[in-house]
Amino acid sequence: MLFSYLKLAWKVLLRRKFFTFISLFGIAFTLMVLLVVVAMFDYTVGAHYPESRLDRMVFANFLHVKFKDxxxxxxxxxxxxxxxxxxxxxxxxxxxxxxxxxxxxxxxxxxxxxxxxxxxxxxxxxxxxxxxxxxxxxxxxxxxxxxxxxxxxxxxxxxxxxxxxxxxxxxxxxxxxxxxxxxxxxxxxxxxxxxxxxxxxxxxxxxxxxxxxxxxxxxxxxxxxxxxxxxxxxxxxxxxxxxxxxxxxxxGMDYLDLHADRLMASFSRQLMSPLTEYKSDGLELLYPILAGLALLFMLLPALNLININVSRIMERSSEIGVRKAFGATGGKLVSQFLVENIFLTLIGGILGLSLAYVALQLISGSDLLAYARFELNWQIFAWALLVTVFFGVLSGVYPAFKMSRLQPVQALKGSGK
Amino acid sequence: MEPTLTKSPLLTGAPAAILLKNTPMIKLLDIEKVYHTDTIETVALNRVNLTINKGEFVSVMGPSGCGKSTLLSLMGLLDEPTGGTIEIDGRAVTSYSDKELARVRNHKIGFIFQSFHLINDLSVLDNVELPLLYRAGMSGKERRQRAQAALEKVGLIARTKHFPSQLSGGQRQRVAIARALAGAPEIILADEPTGNLDSVMGDEIMDLLLGLNRQEGTTIVMVTHDENMAHKTERLIRFFDGSQVS
Incomplete structure (x- = not known):
């Protein structure tokens, strides 16, 4: 059944080339930016030369003094x-x-x-x-x-x-x-x-x-x-x-604050201090904020893709009606359209990955940051895959759900449009 | 005593329809269908009571907008009635869940539409296999074999790899019939199956349906505008303004 879904997905993509291009461009560009950010982030706080044993390291590099006044x-x-x-x-x-x-x-x-x-x-x-x-x-x-x-x-x-x-x-x-x-x-x-x-x-x-x-x-x-x-x-x-x-x-002094933090936490403790007032390393705030920003960044193109997907799926109203008439449940239809959308986003993901590779080469070559040689590695690739699938689900689930709720008779008449 | 559904070996060869004639296959009890828009309320079906027996070939006629297509949609569980009860093969299905309805549609019912409703991106064979895709546990090989057998019955085995756009109207409708047959349903619901075809092709399709009814005992309900076609069936029901008039 999966093969049949993929075959159909491919044909649908080829049928509406302009929509496909717009969708793929949106996905690829968003993923490229995210991947570049993730690569830079990983390059800065990941276990890399010469801090390859980062999992065993903690850093003490800043002292915070609180004064009584x-x-x-x-x-x-x-x-x-x-x-x-x-x-x-x-x-x-x-x-x-x-x-x-x-x-x-x-x-x-x-x-x-x-x-x-x-x-x-x-x-x-x-x-x-x-x-x-x-x-x-x-x-x-x-x-x-x-x-x-x-x-x-x-x-x-x-x-x-x-x-x-x-x-x-x-x-x-x-x-x-x-x-x-x-x-x-x-x-x-x-x-x-x-x-x-x-x-x-x-x-x-x-x-x-x-x-x-x-x-x-x-x-x-x-x-x-x-x-x-x-x-x-x-x-x-x-x-x-x-x-x-x-x-x-x-x-004059109230107390001293000095901690041995992991690399990421040592950045976060300083960065998040306006919010945490040095009471914690701030990671519990930083990670949700970063995830929220990434989500927000993905949300805009995802909304666009949802819009395109709604019209794309509703164009296939008659197909949905036929499938329902011959025994497809709402759940089966949702999974069919999610598979199609994930397939589309994976193609976008591959394009995004290639664009990110080119962008990182350009950034590395520009010597913006001394000796920075940004590279894509398997970890980033795994991230890309995760983000892509998430994106695919995010942009596909609403149209698929909306469509699966149609009465077969409405779908056959094309009134889902 | 209810007539039995099992075909006794002694009776093999006798038209199956005769054995089943008095058992209800589709029963509509006080069925109402009302469409609401912002301003108007349209009664499409008004307290319809109708029984279609197993092995019957019934045609439904009436002017446009009289509710005959709505009737067919309700029988096929493609739509929900506003009131009343639908029984399929002795079971009230009105309160069934989406999953249960899908199962009944998949196993018991095959549809034929006026405008064929084939999926243009799929080959003839893939179109015919479609109902079997939703049958749990069926292997790809079995699906293929059953779809090919259905295409054989409608005389299109040579066209398995073609796409609907490469076929004539009559051929497309035959593919649609093969699709309806692939799942070996007990009921076929046909909504103006010859409506988009010329008379020669229309006759071909009608012969196919009659053959199915006679040889396999398939219960068929057909909506049509064509008196000639309707008279070829065993029973003719006429609708007017949402009610059965004969």
């Missing part, structure tokens, strides 16, 4: 705070501490290069999975000795030395400081805020006074749990540890 302060953390209270946690497998990245001038002859520089400890290289093209990461001893060594990415190697190979051991001058290149890694996309940089150097070479006792600073921690199932235990221990952090100004 009602004021708020949001700030990155100090090295002291992370070193004393986070590095000493017992449940995680490893804790890496790094600075945020900052654009730092460097010169090749007379040409200025703005390189993003990040100070890291040695554990940083163990927590993240960088692909070393040559050389290796700096070690604990280098960090202890505040050795002037650096790991650079391929683009920097190419731009600074004119080659990506054989640069280990050569000197790069960043911020008027000489560093000996110890390793070259693949480029990290700029959206990977916690790991991205052009040049990584030992944290001990930072001009900051790392031991200065204060809350705010310029640092973050990436915590690797022993397993993904262990993450809640790590978070619980983190929360307990944060309760021990003394308020530097108990008269």
């Amino acid at each position: 009602g004021g708020n302060m949001n700030t990155p953390l100090s090295y002291h705070l992370l070193d004393k209270y986070v590095r000493t946690l017992r449940t995680p497998e490893k804790v890496a501490i790094a600075s945020n990245f900052h654009a730092t001038p460097s010169y090749v002859g007379n040409r200025k290069l703005d390189l993003d520089l990040r100070y890291t400890d040695a554990t940083f290289w163990q927590v993240l999975d960088f692909n070393f093209r040559e050389g290796k990461a700096f070690q604990e001893a280098d960090v202890k000795a505040a050795a002037h060594v650096a790991v650079i990415n391929r683009t920097t190697a190419r731009q600074y030395f004119g080659t990506e190979t054989g640069v280990v051991g050569r000197t790069i001058v960043v911020n008027q400081t000489n560093y000996r290149v110890q390793g070259v890694v693949d480029d990290v996309p700029a959206m990977r805020f916690c790991s991205y940089a052009d040049v990584w150097v030992p944290i001990t070479t930072s001009p900051d006074d790392l031991q200065h006792v204060q809350l705010n600073g310029d640092y973050l921690a990436i915590i690797l749990a022993k397993s993904s199932g262990d993450v809640p235990a790590v978070q619980a221990e983190f929360e307990r540890a944060m309760k021990r952090v003394p308020l530097p100004d108990p008269k």
Whole structure:
């Protein structure tokens, strides 16, 4: 029966080419936009290089201070705070501490290069999975000795030395400081805020006074749990540890808010703070809002498609009447038209996927975001499939239901039009 | 005692219709059909009581708008009466659910329409298979065989792969008859089956229907405008203004 439905669906599509084109265009364009957004979203918060063990990672990168006068302060953390209270946690497998990245001038002859520089400890290289093209990461001893060594990415190697190979051991001058290149890694996309940089150097070479006792600073921690199932235990221990952090100004400050969040939650906690007032990570609001926006975005073309489908289906009123007369139940007819509509949307889905691929290539090629190479993967394809089928059902179910309710005699007379 | 439906081996060869003549197949009791629009109320059928027995070939005549097509739609469960009861093969079907009605239509009734109502996007064979698609548990192979047998009966076995648009009016109506026969229904309801055909083709179709009635004992109710056709059937019912007049 399914084959018979599909055969008929194909013929119906060919019969009204203009309607088919309009329908397919609407579906393909909507899906393209959604897929591009999903691909970018996945690229930013999915488990990708060098954060491929994301399921085991939590991030502590922002501190919220609530003042007694009602004021708020949001700030990155100090090295002291992370070193004393986070590095000493017992449940995680490893804790890496790094600075945020900052654009730092460097010169090749007379040409200025703005390189993003990040100070890291040695554990940083163990927590993240960088692909070393040559050389290796700096070690604990280098960090202890505040050795002037650096790991650079391929683009920097190419731009600074004119080659990506054989640069280990050569000197790069960043911020008027000489560093000996110890390793070259693949480029990290700029959206990977916690790991991205052009040049990584030992944290001990930072001009900051790392031991200065204060809350705010310029640092973050990436915590690797022993397993993904262990993450809640790590978070619980983190929360307990944060309760021990003394308020530097108990008269003015009310409390501190510092959490070890998964990557998505760490974004959401900041983004949703106007609504959550820092009482939660805001994911419980963010996901419904994102889903709502996606639904709204799909709803408009879906309404259009519903409209087209209603007239399309009602044109086939006589067929509906005949099918009912010969024993089709309302349910069978609904499933027939849903199959047809899902078939149509799947064709639109394939077109949308191809358009999304082209769009992502164009966005990647435009260098809008440094080192971003958006790609479609199986996960996104599965998303596309899900979204397409949802779209197909959304736009097909109402016309199919409306039509299935017709009395056969009305349908035969064509009064469903 | 009610006459039995089973054909005894001793009686094989006797016209099946004779055995069944006194058993009601379709019974209409006090049937009313009123159409409402915003301003007017039209009575299409006014308290109609009518029994069609098993194996009967009945024709229904009357001027346009007298309610004869409405009558056929109600008998075929294509529409709901405003009042009264319909019994098919001894069962009151008026309160049946959509699913139960669909089952009765699928198993017991075959329709033939004036304008054929074939699905133009489907081949002749696919059109004829249509009623069997809705029969639970029937394999594709069996569907095909039964559809081919039905096409054989109407003399169109050579046209299985054609599409309705490639056939003449008479051939299309024969495809429609094959479709009505494919499910081996006990009742055939034909709404002006020869209305769109010339007299030669009309006669061909009529002969087919008469043959079906005589050889297979199929109960047939046919709405027609054609006196000649009507006189070929066993019983003629006349309608006027929503009521049976003879």
